[in-house]
Amino acid sequence: MQSINKVLQGDRLDLLKKLPNHSVDACVTDPPYGLSKEPNFREVFSKWMAGEDYIHRNKGFMGKSWDSFVPGPAIWREVYRVLKPGGHILCFSGTRT
Template sequence: MKKPSKRYTLHQGDALSILRNLPSASVDAVITDPPYCSGSQTMAGRKRPTGAKYIGTDTKRQLPDFEGDFRDQRGFLAWASQWMTECHRVTKPGGLLLSFIDWRMLPTITDAVQVAGWVWQGIVVWDKTAGCRPQRGRFRAQSEYVVWASRGPLHTSVHPVVLPGVFQESPRPKDKLHQVGKPLRLMESLVEIVPPGGTVLDPFMGSATTGVASLRSGKQFIGAELSPGYYDLASTRLAAEE
């Protein structure tokens, strides 16, 4: 299923299959939040519904589960290497990849970035602030990460923007439209790395927060989502931005 618009195009289905049908060197950046597959240290735990892995029992608002969050480290490396290779092909020379991840899968996804041919440029920190739930005898799980890379050398003269390496933004459960959705203000900050008028691709768009941030900053957006419910939500949400 494909839904076109003058400012965005949405696809419903498997990310890898959709990516293989996109034209080469057609987007300026891939900004995405793939399934982390990190909700448990055991295969039995990984196979649990995502709501059971990522949503606290005290959370009153329940959101639909999402698919694809079951791989171990080796499976995740093979899978991420495949879709990142296709993202590399569809990104213009000098274009960017930004992918969210947590500490458990951080080493694995940095391997996948390099296997897929990207030039690994660094790690951006999302500081979720002290509002995160504390755990006795441990450091607060206060940060997630954005691994970023480029297709070949960076073209800094094209868009000489300077952005911070740490973004402080509290998660707001009441604003979430996806179980692991990122704050809109965070995504609005990250898409500033893309040149004005550029095209942003998100092969795991969820509720399309990256798409909303892209459109509001004057960029084009291409999104893909496997879960039909979230695809419908993304479609409705982006239609409201036109």
């Protein structure tokens, strides 16, 4: 069996959307930790339970806006879609968030 590895660069959501359903064996990721001003978690979970992303407008680690908050449902829906049945996710996170 020939295996071909590729490195794809770009926005995570844009890249995930290009992958076919059930085509990925595992997702190993170190996403943003959201080391920012603590959000109102009632608001966050209300959004997430409705399947929506929470938009955090503060800057995160070292003033980077990409680190303002952790990935929400839009990303994980795509990860779940592309994973093969029985696929695994290994996801790093920050202890605070």
